[in-house]
Amino acid sequence: MKYSIARTSLAPFLLAVTVLLAACGDDPAVTVSAGSDPGDGADVIDGEETPPGTDVSLPGGPDDAEDRTPEDDAMADIEIPNTPEPVSGVITAPVEVVADPVDDRLIFARFVGGDPNCTAARLEVITETPDTVVVELVVGITDDALVRSCVAGEFALRVGVQLGEALGDRGVDWTDPAPGDDEPILVTPDLSTADFVGLTIAEATEIAETNIIDWRIVREDDEFFAVTDDYRPDRLNFELDDGVITRVTLG
Numbered sequence: 001m002k003y004s005i006a007r008t009s010l011a012p013f014l015l016a017v018t019v020l021l022a023a024c025g026d027d028p029a030v031t032v033s034a035g036s037d038p039g040d041g042a043d044v045i046d047g048e049e050t051p052p053g054t055d056v057s058l059p060g061g062p063d064d065a066e067d068r069t070p071e072d073d074a075m076a077d078i079e080i081p082n083t084p085e086p087v088s089g090v091i092t093a094p095v096e097v098v099a100d101p102v103d104d105r106l107i108f109a110r111f112v113g114g115d116p117n118c119t120a121a122r123l124e125v126i127t128e129t130p131d132t133v134v135v136e137l138v139v140g141i142t143d144d145a146l147v148r149s150c151v152a153g154e155f156a157l158r159v160g161v162q163l164g165e166a167l168g169d170r171g172v173d174w175t176d177p178a179p180g181d182d183e184p185i186l187v188t189p190d191l192s193t194a195d196f197v198g199l200t201i202a203e204a205t206e207i208a209e210t211n212i213i214d215w216r217i218v219r220e221d222d223e224f225f226a227v228t229d230d231y232r233p234d235r236l237n238f239e240l241d242d243g244v245i246t247r248v249t250l251g
Helices: 011-022 070-076 201-210
Strands: 032-034 043-045 048-050 087-091 096-099 106-113 119-128 132-141 155-162 171-174 186-188 214-220 235-241 244-250
Touching (some): 087 119, 087 244, 106 132, 119 155, 201 214, 201 235
Parallel strands (some): 132 171, 214 235
Antiparallel strands (some): 032 043, 043 048, 087 132, 096 106, 106 155, 119 132
């Protein structure tokens, strides 16, 4: 999964710097402004025109994409609180786990989820040894998600947990989702995943669409379909055998 880093225009910032420096009196100022000829592609620095294509961006800014690290990318994700008991939570494999670039006693699990105001997650340290750290990520919804308006879409999210000691060179692993019997999970105040088991796909989709619930088929008999790996707590995943739904999960 690729994450896009928002690029913010430097023009308002540079204009503000120019005004502040000009107000400082005799202090030397370096000003950056648009070229006098809109068609020549040049910039003016300290009154002198630079050739078109000259890089006048500030070092260390978002334009230095090739120098970014996974930790930098993680800090661009939306952080949500570490919630002890997410509603309808399921064990989820994170995209990756990285340490905070400032304090590596704090680690973050990065994952793709729904509206950050409606998504809840718990990141728990299962084991911590001198060689490795094992965490478990459980993703669900907030306790008020079913009665509030949640924005549809996919969001790059992160949730953090504190280690007993700095991560250092230790490896990080996580608990994988385990197949098996699924507990019924509420989809709306009146519907759970169990209500769809035993229905045909036509019957199930009619109920889902009547209640404005997203759905998809992830398996039919022995055929597994290619699906996106994002986690959406408001989406039904149907598995069918002989034309009948035999398993339903959220995600």
